[in-house]
Structures are given as C-alpha cells and as structure tokens.
Amino acid sequence: MTRALLVCGFLAHIATAQVPPTDARNTEIPNTDTHFTPKAFWRHASHGTLAEWEARKKYLKGQILSAAGMDPMFPKIPPNAQVFGKLERDGYSIEKVLLETMPGYYLGGSLYRPRGKGGKFPGVLRAHGHWVHGRLENTELCSNPGFGISMARQGYVVFAWDMVGWNDTKQTVHEFGGPREYLWGFTPLGLQLWNSTRALDFLSSLPDVDHERIGMTGASGGGSQTFLLGAVDDRVKVTAPVNMVSAIMQGGSPCENAPNLRLDTYNVELAALTAPRPSIIVSSPWDQSRNSLHEESVAIRGIYSLYGQSPRLDAVQVEAQHNYNRSSREAVYRFFGRFLLPTPGDIMLSEQAFVVDKDEDMLALAGRKLPPNALDYEGIFRQWREISRRQTEETQDLSVLRQRLAYALGADPSPRVQFQIADDQIQLTRYNRLDRVAGLWHKGTGTPLLVVHPEGSAAAWKSKPVQAAIAAGRPVMAIDAFQTGSAVAVRDRSHRYFLTFNKSDDANRVQDILTALAFLRSQGSAKAELKGTGSAGIWSLFAAAVAPGDLVLDAETSGFSGSDEDYLKKFFVPVIQRAGGLDAAMRITAKFRTPAAK
Numbered sequence: 001m002t003r004a005l006l007v008c009g010f011l012a013h014i015a016t017a018q019v020p021p022t023d024a025r026n027t028e029i030p031n032t033d034t035h036f037t038p039k040a041f042w043r044h045a046s047h048g049t050l051a052e053w054e055a056r057k058k059y060l061k062g063q064i065l066s067a068a069g070m071d072p073m074f075p076k077i078p079p080n081a082q083v084f085g086k087l088e089r090d091g092y093s094i095e096k097v098l099l100e101t102m103p104g105y106y107l108g109g110s111l112y113r114p115r116g117k118g119g120k121f122p123g124v125l126r127a128h129g130h131w132v133h134g135r136l137e138n139t140e141l142c143s144n145p146g147f148g149i150s151m152a153r154q155g156y157v158v159f160a161w162d163m164v165g166w167n168d169t170k171q172t173v174h175e176f177g178g179p180r181e182y183l184w185g186f187t188p189l190g191l192q193l194w195n196s197t198r199a200l201d202f203l204s205s206l207p208d209v210d211h212e213r214i215g216m217t218g219a220s221g222g223g224s225q226t227f228l229l230g231a232v233d234d235r236v237k238v239t240a241p242v243n244m245v246s247a248i249m250q251g252g253s254p255c256e257n258a259p260n261l262r263l264d265t266y267n268v269e270l271a272a273l274t275a276p277r278p279s280i281i282v283s284s285p286w287d288q289s290r291n292s293l294h295e296e297s298v299a300i301r302g303i304y305s306l307y308g309q310s311p312r313l314d315a316v317q318v319e320a321q322h323n324y325n326r327s328s329r330e331a332v333y334r335f336f337g338r339f340l341l342p343t344p345g346d347i348m349l350s351e352q353a354f355v356v357d358k359d360e361d362m363l364a365l366a367g368r369k370l371p372p373n374a375l376d377y378e379g380i381f382r383q384w385r386e387i388s389r390r391q392t393e394e395t396q397d398l399s400v401l402r403q404r405l406a407y408a409l410g411a412d413p414s415p416r417v418q419f420q421i422a423d424d425q426i427q428l429t430r431y432n433r434l435d436r437v438a439g440l441w442h443k444g445t446g447t448p449l450l451v452v453h454p455e456g457s458a459a460a461w462k463s464k465p466v467q468a469a470i471a472a473g474r475p476v477m478a479i480d481a482f483q484t485g486s487a488v489a490v491r492d493r494s495h496r497y498f499l500t501f502n503k504s505d506d507a508n509r510v511q512d513i514l515t516a517l518a519f520l521r522s523q524g525s526a527k528a529e530l531k532g533t534g535s536a537g538i539w540s541l542f543a544a545a546v547a548p549g550d551l552v553l554d555a556e557t558s559g560f561s562g563s564d565e566d567y568l569k570k571f572f573v574p575v576i577q578r579a580g581g582l583d584a585a586m587r588i589t590a591k592f593r594t595p596a597a598k
Contacts, residue, residue, distance in 0.1 A: 019420045019427040023489065024434035025482065025508055031495035032250040032257065036266040038299035050306045057273055060265060061232050066407035067261040068193045069185020069384070069578050070232075072391050077103060079202055082364070083111060087357055091115055092152035094145075094357065096364040097159070098168065101198040103383065104375035108168020108364040109161035109199065110135060112148035113208070117155060120210040122340040123203045124151055125236070126160040127196065127218030127225035129324070130253060134166035136363075138356045141323040142219060145362070149354040154333065155341060159203045163221065163255060164191050168364045172377050175254050180564050182259050182499070185578040186384045189228075189258035196229045204235060211235065213340045217332055219243050219282075219324035224256040224267070231273035238339045240332045242282040242324050245271045245296050249288035250500075259499035259574030263410045272300045276307035280314040280335040287322040326351050385577075392580040401584040406546040408579035409510050410503045413546050417518045426477065428515050437512045438486055439479035447552070448475035448520040449529045452513055452536040456485015465531055475523055479516050481539065482508035499574055506539065507573045513543035517551065526550055538571045545585040553589065 030036070065071040077100065085096040097109040114121060128144050131137035137144050148158040165174030165188075177187050204211040215238035218226045223244025230239040244251070250267050251257055262270075271281070281297050283289035289296070297315035304313045314335055318327045330351055360366040375383065395401055406413060416431035426441035439457040449469045453460035460466060460478035469476045480487040483505050491505075503511070513530070520528045527550030532540025537556030544553040560566050562582030567573070580587075 019418065019429045020434045020436050023436040023482075023487065025502070026489045026491045028434070029492050029495060029498070030262075030266075030501040032252065032497050032500070033248070034250075034266075034501070036247045036268065038247075038268060038302070053303060053306055060270065060273060062403070062407055063263065063265070064193075064228060064232050064261065064270070066404065066575055066579065067185065067189070067258045068228075069187065069190035069258075069388075069575065070194060070197075071404055071407060071579070072395070073197075074102065074194065074387055076198070076201065079198060081202055085361070085364075087361060088115065089149075089355075089357075092149055094148070094362065096362065097161070097202075098364045099161075099198060099202055100371075101195050102380070104373045105171060105380055105383075106169065106370055106374060107161055107195050107198065109159055110145070110148060110362055112152040112156075112158040112160070114152050114155050114157070119208075121155055121157045121208055122213035122215065122336075123206070123209040123211070124156045124158045124336070124340075125196070125199055125203060125214070125216040125226075125229075126158055127216070127222035128160060128163060128166070129218055129220035129222035130163075131220075133359075135160045135162055136167065136356075136359050141321060141325050143326075143329075143356070144324075145356045146326075146351070146354050147217075147324070147329050149356075150329065150333065150351050151336075153352065154337070156336075157203070157206060157209050159199055161195065161199045163225075164188050164195065169195075171370070171374060171380060176377065177254065179568055179572065181381065182574040183564055183567050183572075183577040184381075184385055184388060185258070185575045186381055187258040188253070188255040189261065191380075192225060192255045193228055193232075196225055197233060200229065200233060200235055213237060215239065215336050215340055217242065217336075219328070220322060221251065221253055221256055222324075224251050227267070227271040227274065230277070230279070231270055234277075236274070237277055238336055239274050239277065239279045240282060240335060241271060241279075242328055242332070243284050243287055243289045243322050245281050245283070245292060245300075246288040247291065247296055247299075254497075257497035257500040260408070260410060260503075262501050263503060268296045268299050271296075272303040275300070275303045276309035276312055278312040278314075278335070278339045280316065280332060282328045282331055283315070283317045284320055284322055285317055286320070289317075293317050388578050392583055395580070395584075398588050401580050402546055402588055404579040405542065405576070405584055405588075408573060408575040409507045409542060409546060411507075411511055411514060411543075411546050413514055413548055415515055415518050417515055417522070419519055426519075428479075428519055430515055435508075435511075435515075436487075437479055437481075437515050439477055439516070442470050442476040444470070444473045444475040446472070446474045447525050447527060447529055448477065448523055449531065450513070450516050450520055451476070451478045452481055452530070452532045452540055453478065454484060454533070454535045456480040456487070458485060460533070463533065475520070475525070477516060477520060479512060481512045481536065484509070484536075504572050504574065506571045509536075509539045510543045510546075510573075513540060514547055517543070517547055517549070521549055527552060529554065532556060535570060541585050541589065542571075542573075545588045553592070 162169035217240035219242035283292035
C-alpha cells in the first residue's frame with residue numbers, strides 16, 4: 001500500500017441555506033438538443049461587468065483548448081507546404097495545397113488568389129462543413145468553390161481546407177475514437193481544431209496576405225469550426241459562422257462534440273468569445289439557427305454591449321433550408337468588406353457568375369500519393385500520446401500542471417458552499433449549482449479530518465481512523481461521494497455526446513471532495529486532513545492535486561499505475577492523460593509526502 005501526504009492552500013465561502021433534496025447532476029442532463037438559456041448578465045450590460053465577462057472568457061478559452069487536447073499546444077513544425085497545380089482563371093487563380101500539420105499527418109486544401117492586382121490582400125479561412133463533397137461542394141444550397149472564386153475576385157486570398165476524413169485528408173476517418181482516445185483528448189474535434197490553427201498559420205505566412213486582416217467563415221460544421229477557432233485565436237479578426245449558432249442544437253458530429261467541451265456552457269456563449277471583434281451570424285428559418293434573430297444574436301449582442309461595440313455584431317436570416325447559398329454568401333461579402341477591404345466596391349453587393357473546375361483539377365492527391373512518412377491512424381494516435389507525455393515531463397511549473405488537471409476534471413477548487421446540519425447528518429451544495437453531497441459530521445477541535453470511502457460515509461464512519469479522530473475530539477466528516485452510499489441514484493447516460501455536456505462519475509467524485517474540503521476549511525483550522533481509502537484513494541489524490549490551501553493527504557494509491565487500462569477501469573476522466581495524469585498529480589504532491597510514503 002502506497003500513501004501520499006500533501007499540504008496545499010485553501011479559501012472557501014460558506015453559508016447556511018436550503019440544500020436541494022436531489023442531486024441535479026442526476027436529474028438535469030444537458031445534451032446537444034437541450035434548449036439552453038443565457039446567463040442574466042448577457043442580456044444587458046447592467047447585469048454584469050466587462051471584468052466578469054473577461055474572466056469568464058479566459059476560462060472558456062482554456063476549457064476549449066483542454067477539451068480539444070490542445071493544452072498545451074502541440075509543437076508547430078514547419079508545414080512543408082506544397083502549393084502546386086495552378087489554374088489561371090478570369091480574375092483569380094486556384095492552387096492545390098498539402099500541409100504537414102503534424103509530423104506525418106497531412107491536410108489538403110485549395111488556395112484562391114486574386115489576379116491582376118498587387119500588394120497585400122486580406123485573407124479568409126473557409127471551413128466547409130458536412131457537405132457531401134466537402135470543400136468542393138457546388139450546389140444551389142452551398143458552393144464552396146463559388147465562395148472562394150467570388151472572394152478572390154473581390155481582392156481576398158482564400159484558403160479552403162478539408163475537415164478530417166474528407167477529400168484529400170483521409171489518414172483518419174471523420175468519426176473516430178472512443179474511451180481510450182478520450183483520455184488523451186484525441187478526437188475529431190481536437191484534430192480538426194489543430195488543423196484549423198495550422199491553416200491559419202499557413203494563410204498568415206503567405207507573402208501576399210496581410211496577417212492583420214484575416215477573416216473566417218463556414219456553415220454547419222464549418223460554422224462550429226469558425227467560432228471555435230475565433231474563440232481561441234485572436235489572429236482571426238472577423239468571423240461569420242453560418243447556420244450553426246444555436247441555443248437548441250449544439251452540433252450533430254463528433255467534430256463538433258468532444259468530452260468536456262460544453263461543461264456549463266453552450267454554442268451561443270462560445271460564439272460570443274470573439275467579441276468585440278466583428279462577427280456576422282447568418283441563420284435559416286428552417287434549421288437549428290431559426291431563433292437567431294430574437295434569441296441567440298440578442299444574447300451575444302449583450303456581450304458586445306459590454307465593450308460598447310454593439311454595431312460590430314450583425315445578424316441576418318436567409319429564407320432557405322440549411323445552407324451557405326448565394327444570399328448567405330453575399331451577406332458575408334458585404335460584412336467582410338466593411339472590415340477587411342479598404343474600399344469595397346459594387347462587386348460586394350452581388351455575386352458574379354462563376355464556373356467551377358473539375359474535382360480532379362482541384363484535389364491535391366488526384367493522381368498522387370501521400371509523402372512516404374505519412375502515418376496511419378494508430379501512428380497518429382501513438383504520436384499524439386508520445387508528444388503529450390513529453391510535454392508533461394518538460395513542464396516544470398506545478399501551477400501549470402495543476403491548472404491542466406483542473407480543466408480535465410472540470411473542477412471548481414474553491415466553491416461557494418451552502419450547508420445544512422441536523423445532529424450528525426450534513427448536506428452540502430455549491431452555490432447556484434444544485435448538486436448535493438450528503439455525509440456524516442462530528443464537530444470537534446483541532447485539525448478536521450475528511451474520510452472518503454468507495455462505499456460511502458457509513459462505511460467510512462466505522463473505520464479505525466474515524467473512530468480514533470472522534471475519540472481525540474477532532475472534527476470529522478465522511479461523505480457519500482457522487483454515486484456512492486446514499487448518493488447512488490439513476491443517472492441517464494444515454495444521450496449522444498453525454499460527456500460533452502456532463503462530467504464523468506469520477507470527475508464528480510473529485511468535485512465532491514473539493515466541496516467537502518471547502519466546508520471543512522470554514523470551520524477555523526489552518527489546514528485539514530484528507531484520507532482516501534481503497535479506490536477512493538485515487539479520487540482523493542486528484543482532488544488534492546487541484547485543491548488550494550493547507551491540506552494533509554493520506555491516500556491509498558496502490559494498484560493504480562496510471563496506465564490507460566487503469567483509467568478506463570478505475571478512474572475514467574476524459575482528457576486526464578493529456579493533462580498529465582498520475583505523473584502530474586504525484587509531482588504536484590511530491591514535496592508534501594512523508595519520507596515513509598516516498
């Protein structure tokens with residue numbers, strides 16, 4: 001049996017209040033089809049402050065990057081860009097592009113440039129969405145080449161690239177992954193957001209592109225890519241998410257839903273993260289964006305009003321099915337022209353006729369093979385894990401490791417806690433969260449002891465450490481951590497993308513320990529002791545790794561080596577391995593362990 005002893009810092013806000021009779025984590029299960037409502041201060045500047053929003057914005061940017069497996073960011077190798085097969089057309093040119101976004105992993109795309117014009121041009125990133133032909137889709141409802149041609153004629157350099165599994169980018173399928181991949185943040189959403197970042201690197205590096213004038217747009221899944229990259233990368237100056245900013249449906253593909261992505265948030269708030277940079281929200285009355293003019297855009301405008309920049313947000317609705325049709329494109333042309341072109345002309349108002357080239361003349365791998373170093377799926381996943389391990393080993397700042405773990409756990413380390421006590425029974429809840437943590441409580445003096453047992457508080461109360469502490473007159477608490485003891489309850493986990501919106505059981509157990517510690521620290525002691533027995537030892541170790549304050553930890557961790565198999569069977573938390581896993585937790589706590597424990 002190995003044990004770790006730890007001392008950490010702590011701050012809590014405590015108040016007596018009514019604790020909910022049931023745990024909302026079992027009864028309120030948000031999913032991609034939930035109708036979400038905005039937080040009050042979004043609706044008008046008087047309900048909140050810019051400082052509050054900026055803090056929220058910073059946190060959510062970190063949450064997106066963590067969920068995407070991009071915390072920390074992967075090393076950026078030279079993209080070894082292959083730009084070739086130039087097609088010279090009336091007022092524009094098209095070139096094939098192949099980028100190496102990670103060693104041995106290749107992204108295909110099309111580069112549209114103006115002809116007959118000099119100087120530096122604004123750049124536009126074009127994400128294509130789930131159309132049958134991807135970046136080459138050319139129908140009345142959506143013409144991706146038509147967009148590139150039209151924008152190039154207007155004086156933009158446009159880079160359109162593939163979603164994973166589409167067109168030239170087929171080293172993985174579009175829908176891949178499972179529980180093991182989740183541990184490492186290796187998902188279609190993560191790989192796609194990484195590709196979007198590298199697409200932006202490529203476009204910004206072109207000698208004929210003004211990197212200070214870059215916009216991004218896309219419809220459907222491309223709309224999701226647009227507001228996600230805009231949220232995490234300020235180099236995108238103007239955004240136009242089309243038919244995707246919705247409070248009633250958050251996306252139907254794995255490339256839009258990664259575990260942990262929408263914990264306590266949804267697409268409207270994520271789209272608002274681009275504020276105060278200019279953005280136009282294009283919607284349809286016949287799809288998930290149908291309420292945009294009176295619901296979603298109103299909420300987002302409340303954020304822009306905090307900056308005094310309401311005119312920088314525009315919203316239009318086009319009478320058509322789910323689309324990026326000519327009318328939608330022309331709305332984007334006009335908006336981008338306002339902010340990216342020095343002198344937009346009449347051409348901004350109407351799309352000119354265009355002819356789309358054959359697919360084989362546009363595809364980077366038509367008649368060609370991938371470079372010899374190209375990896376297969378297992379090779380890409382293996383490389384993702386190897387880079388992740390190396391980055392954890394190279395990170396020396398323990399506060400950085402602590403933050404990564406906190407994001408993976410979805411942890412609230414210093415919650416505002418409300419409580420009720422009746423005899424030896426105690427119930428806790430976090431302010432405005434409606435979760436419920438029940439347990440047993442013995443008031444005393446000295447250093448308080450919190451004991452966590454995998455079978456709940458009743459089992460913990462019978463243990464020798466608890467009885468000894470009670471006999472010594474110490475304050476003692478035992479809890480029914482999530483789904484243990486009296487907290488065992490029905491929890492519907494059947495919703496698609498359940499983990500995108502809801503924490504795993506083990507992550508919730510860590511939170512319950514943090515909530516209990518918040519209560520204990522309020523009772524007047526400079527520190528508390530946390531004891532985790534059996535399988536609750538690993539819950540306690542990770543709680544201690546992210547907890548602030550003075551804490552002595554005694555946690556059983558024998559039999560847990562930190563392998564993927566251990567996490568899958570004993571402590572399933574998405575992204576935990578990418579965040580550093582057991583190595584990070586043990587390093588954070590290392591200096592607080594006794595010589596015997598070492």
